[in-house]
Amino acid sequence: MSDVIETRNLSRRFGKKEAVHDLTIRVPEGRIFAFLGPNGAGKSTTIKLLMNILEPTAGEALVFGRDARQLGPADFQQIGYVAEDQAAPDSMTVQQFMDYVQPMYPTWDPAFCAGLLKQFDLPLDRKLKDLSRGMRMKAVLLSSLAYRPRLLVLDEPFTGLDPLVRDEFIRGILELTAQEHWTVFVSSHDIDEVERLADWVGIINDGRLMECESVESIQGRFRQIQFAVTDDAVLPGNLPPNWLLAEKEGRAVRFVESRYQEGRSEAAVLGVFPSCGEIGAAPMSLREIFLALARVYRFAAKEGRS
């Protein structure tokens, strides 16, 4: 399976601020890759580097094996790009918009487009600027799907969408990617929604890639560990590094195990707290994992600054 997206030590600097630092990722064909990170982490910058909207200051980004700086019309005929902040020809009606976009794509499928129009319930005679945010996003998405792109790049596509539209949107993408075997690269804050979509996840913080693995793997690796200890027990200073956000509240001790292995992780707990009670290891949602990591990064950043 060839890589549709690959970055090698990709960096981008804006003045003194390094928005993306030494980023290396690979997205094989057919994968739905969720690119997560807090605000200002460098997600959108990475996507703009991939789409040749910005140029890297170091490293390289490859799309379909081509240097992203060389992406031309032939490549964009296979790429669908939808971004939250993307400008669109707002003075066009939906119909005019489709008529404008269609000649750019030899693979445009009118029947497929008609089906999507029906599915998305878009009014053809309304101008884009008169549509709600969700409807406008759907129109832009439709214009990026009707030619059956090999790669769909979504940058914060769910921002501002109400839950119903969001659900429709995700279902639409899921159905289509399943049918068409598209590669999807999606960045979002909405971890719950992404969890439904993604089979692979990359977490970026402060321009640096912190995690990059399959959703299954990361969810298997992270556990919320909880157990009871005696009142006088204290948290030792030298806890294992894979125990994140450890805290004691009353008699309860909680932490996030980032390298969970059934049996071994429990044994490690018993090694530190021999008299602890029953050890609970609860699976974590992608959202919980992300939040935990985000707190860890923020704490680390504060430590670094101090």
Next chain:
Amino acid sequence: MNLVWHTLKKDIRQLRFVVSLWFAAIAVQTLLGAFAPSTTNRPTLWVICQMVAQVAPALQYLLLIVLIPLAIQQDPLADPRAFWLTRPISRRALLAGKALFLALVVIVPAVLGEVIVLSFSGLTPRLVLLAIPEVLLEVAARTFVIAVLAAFTTNFARFAVAGVCYLVGWGIASLFVRSLLSTLHSGASGGYGLSTGYLLSQKVAGTMATVAIGGGVLAWQYLTRQKRTAVGLALLGVLGIMVIRDVWPWSVSGGKVDATVAAKGPKSGDIEMALVGIKPYAGPMPEWKRWQVLTAAFSVHKQPRATVLEILSGNLALTPADGRTRNGWFTSDLSGFNSGLSAGAHALPAGLSEAAERDLGSIHILNPATNAAASVTGLHATLTTREPADSEACLGKKVAVTGDVEVAAYGYKLASIAALKSGACLSYGLDGDRILSVGGEQKSDLRMTVTESAASGAHADRMADDEGKATKVFVRRRIANLAFEPEKDADTMIQRMQPWQSTVYLLLNRGKGNEVVLCEAVNNNDVLFLMTMALRIMSPTRLGYCDAKLIFPPLTEDWLKGAELVCFKRTRLGTFHKTIDVKDFLVGAAETKANVEKSNPE
């Protein structure tokens, strides 16, 4: 290519309202510019056209600075959120699409409008063809400047701010560049001529540079989207354009500079000239000048036939017995010595009758009284001294006079003849007159006071005119300035500022034995109405009109029936210098003279 057309069609469709307004503005201005000047008996329409001509260019400019940014920013270059960036449109195709839009929607209609107006103005096809590249360059230059600013900005508000910054920056930088260049050239003598062609050549060179640099920066920005480099190139380019506009040393028209015109005329040694009198100036003049002005008279011998001499400039130093030298310099003549008739001068300009004989054959002048001045063989000029006391110190005393005068020699030449009827045209190169009406009173704002000279004849003519006895011919003068027309000398440029000054009109009736009636006054307001319409935005000086009333003595309808209007133009034949060095020269005594302007019932 399909995507280029696709982009063009999309832009036109999206901007159809502004594009329609733009086309309508050009159409209205073109129609008015083309047809209004030839509406001979519709002064009201003419006045309306003048008003439209004042307002429409501003509207057109406004549309231009709205239309171009909207077209460019349909697919913005400076905005990373732009839709086209992630769509399969190549930068080259987008550039081609926008260039096509600018060419077909902005440039071609504007040029076409101007060409139509120029064609209908009576210019020959050759001159209209010569005007096309000039117009094209000017329209393209303005378009590119606006397009470049639009390409650097993401929306109209930012474009407006950038435009204001550009204008302010241009003003400051051009002041700086000009002062720098003038400092650098302060030691050079005569480096810059004043000829129209030369100045227009600088303008054309600057425009060509603007087109080249603007087009280059625009293409660079489209093909690379490296905005910083593009802005840097643009700033360097603007400085380059400023320098080119000021120091361009060649004439694009290939004409000769005015210095060489002197070679055609009489030489200093050909003509004998002597100072014969200096006395206080007695004619009407501004009160503040009264006792500072003297009149110097020179006798002239061996003056070539059919030539007129006029002192252009010079200085005289008067040294009375007290040994203190009083310097004076020659200024424009207030004495009524006129080459044309615009100031109501009554005298027939010297050399005209000879020129008329030469160009029309044997003629019989019906108003010979006006011919009295033809025998004038002297030269008069006013000499202004610095302080009244300087003049008074010399009056009635013998003084030593030294100095130098520059004299220009002029000759008259038949320019054009046309039948004396409404709508007929006298055409002479870039300029020309259209006869609006003959005999009747034109209801317009043309009835202006004739600023009289001392010549009492003009006053009598005006009175005849007031009584409705005079024969009047209303004409409309067309004045065109084209950069690629062989250049005119400085004298022609000055003449054009006072369009009637260098023209003499006659009425000729060949059926009655070449009888000629000389025009005795030209009644005009000396305001050059600009009627460039579609094009005024592009060049306010390319085409202009002004009206005048030619006043002839009373003539019968029978005589006028077979008459033709004849136009003689004065042209400079050359210039020469004379040195003055006279000892013990008696300056005329002071005399009290009432201020004519003040006492004149007018």
